[in-house]
Amino acid sequence: MDIKARLIRQALDEGFVACRICRPDAVPHVPERLGAFLDAGYHGQMGWMEERVNWRGDPSVLWPEARSVIMLAESYAPEHDPLAVLERPDLGAVSVYAHGRDYHDIVKKRLKRLARWLIEQEPCSVKVFVDTAPVPEKALAQAAGLGWQGKHTNLLSRDWGNWAFLGSVFTTLELEPDAPEVDHCGSCTACQDICPTAAFPAPYQLDARRCISYLTIEHKGPVAEDLRAALGNRIYGCDDCLAVCPWNKFAVAASDMRYHGTAGGTLAELAVLDDAAFRLRFSGSPIKRIGRDRFVRNVLYAIGNSGDAALIEPARALCEDTDPTVADAARWAVARLAAI
Incomplete structure (x- = not known):
């Protein structure tokens, strides 16, 4: 079994629902889209989106030595109907991702374990990122074939719906990239x-x-x-x-109960x-x-x-x-x- 196959198996063993590979330069469309978003003022008070815009727009600038980006998805699919609480005006409705422990800590530890495993298998350098760094995770995830950015701008997959956290491992190791995913939203609105x-x-x-x-x-x-x-x-x-996304009929149960x-x-x-x-x-x-x-x-x-x-x-x-x-x-x- 080659290193990529073993990497994917290890990622699944760690609890990720999917693992795919792309190149750091696989998202050339991001600078233009990001620029249009910022020019329209759609980011509101999130001034940090304007900072290090060159990194956010081009992952190959973030770490020039990187040769591959390992994109990973971790399910946090709910065990309940998240819209049901909206019928209870006496209760406060909280987004599903925040019902349990902070995902930044859980996912990052999982990413670090996977990165350490990779270093043990092949001489290379690695950097792990989850949400807080200027990385266009959703665009990279689509380029790697994890899923596609739907009409709601979030990533979704035919295999696990859209209840997933994204994380990435940048590495100097040359890994065979996967084919990008295409849009499957169709006429759904x-x-x-x-x-x-x-x-x-x-x-x-x-x-x-x-x-x-x-x-x-x-x-x-x-x-x-x-x-x-x-x-x-x-x-x-x-x-x-x-x-309401219909693709959630394929949602994969969260492997970590700390999200509930x-x-x-x-x-x-x-x-x-x-x-x-x-x-x-x-x-x-x-x-x-x-x-x-x-x-x-x-x-x-x-x-x-x-x-x-x-x-x-x-x-x-x-x-x-x-x-x-x-x-x-x-x-x-x-x-x-x-x-x-």
């Missing part, structure tokens, strides 16, 4: 049609400034009032466009979290990184959308919060519920 905020200006384009995942996680300060009602009870992320959990809760209990309680409750969770103030802001928008007059008191208690954005969200929620 399910992901476009379900978006509550019309965040897709066109198929395969996302205006993050209207995306609920961006608004609840990345956006600092008050959310525009004309978008608040569309948030519903989503307090961290949004899975609507992912959940109950990160949400009732809006009433979440609204009263102070900084210490927030940090304790979400220790080890990706939710922790947005901080108490942004999280409670989101909870208050959900309270305002709940239609439950009983939640007016938790909101009223925050109308003079030390964080002005929280106080603004609380006053908005009180006004909404008082009008019932």
